[in-house]
Amino acid sequence: MTQTAAPQVGHLINGELTGSTPRAVHDPGRLDDVVAHVAVGDEQDVNRAVRAAHAAYPGWRSTPSAERAKLLFAAADALAASTEELAPLLVREHGGVGWEAQTDFGLGTGVIQHTVSLLEDFLSPLTIDDEQCSIQVTKAPRGVAAAIVPWNMPVVLTMLKLAPALATGNTVVLKPSPFASAALTLALQRMAAVLPPGVLNVVHGDGDVGAALCRHPLVRKVGFTGGTATAQKVLEATSPTIKNITLELGGNDPAVLLDDVDVDSTLDGLVKGVYTRSGQICFAVKRIYVPRSLYTRFADAFCARVDELVVGHGLDPQSSFGPLNNEAQFKKVQDILDRTRNSTAQLVQLGRKLDASTWENGYYVLPHVVKDVEHSAPVSCEEQFGPVVPLIAYDDEEQALAWANDSEYGLCSSVWSADPERGLAFAERVEAGSTFINSHSFDSLDPRMPFGGIKQSGLGREFGVPGLSAYVEDHAVRRLK
């Protein structure tokens, strides 16, 4: 397995690397390994970064959009070129496996390229002309945008904010998660090198740094991905200065199998949907509804497939998935497993430890399946964010639909059927930001589809034109004739 020196990672403010009091970041799969030393910022660092972004704003805003697009394509190239070197570092800080980290970089690069390719059409002004007046409506940037991201897929979640913000002429201050900030920041340094100083800034630190960004009066937009409880704090902190916000939050995504489904054809997609990134994905499959007539056959086949999974360090290509990202996350998943073990449901532990001798030196959890479980059980109603999924039997489609929609969340969802028309008819009645038919993982995503949640899964949309719209204000000018 690759072992490299632990890099020192500072804040990036006005094109310069700064920051003292670095904190050691440990590998969640080898807890005694230090992966990086990352600066810890405070309110003063936030203020310096926001002021740098504010000073760079007039110049960046007035840079012709074609020139901004050119620079952002160059930044995307810099991100793509850093994948080979930095994906292994990302594996060692966030606990994913190699292909997951590479997917994060690849999706991030694609998001920039796709967003920038839409720019020219998106920015073309609306004009209205009659005998009395002429009206022009342009899309103006908002100013300094704050981006706050979690640790699970830090590259793509950052680019979903940074690309539309920078393309439309805003400047950015990013706060990464301390649990996955080193590889991301090293990539951002290379991207920032092709942009004017101050256009892209990074401040490291904890929740207080995020809160200071949300409060800062010069910040006009906050793009946030994270948990619902933190989002409530973002809403409170941004309300005194009436900032525009986009929130991408948690989910409890249902996958509903219809009774015409070919069970075997669902297995690969559902296993990927549940266990990729050890289940720590906002739109992972978190509950599976199965017709009672198919329940035993599906549960047996699903468990047999899950039993093939191997859990180990992400740098070992034999690992199907890696450890959980951090101690709090590990305790949260242990808690839901304990509560399920002590219930009437049947908790089945499956899979294999790649290396039993190092198992206790990381936040490793084997894959679990919960059988004979009620829709109302905690493991069905709460977002588990770990490698465990309940299989819930249903009696008719109306019951399955009611249960799928019976959640405080509404991020993504899926329907599995041999008949695409039947799948579509069901999908149209599901309450969620997105519904996929016969898939439910990274390969279901398409940048032409808006991404985001309803209910407590968020506010607003990312990807494509809706993502760009979140970073501009209409500016209407009326001229009398």
Ligand code: NDP
């Ligand atoms: P958190 O909400 O704990 O953290 C997200 C980010 O917010 C981190 O950078 C965090 O910093 C920061 N933060 C913490 N407190 C504040 C505050 N008061 N003001 C502003 N920012 C703050 O989420 P996790 O990192 O634990 O990620 C897991 C959660 O995120 C899950 O619920 C998951 O579903 C959701 N998620 C949603 C996604 C989506 O696209 N919808 C994608 C990925 C995750 P720090 O870590 O230093 O506290």
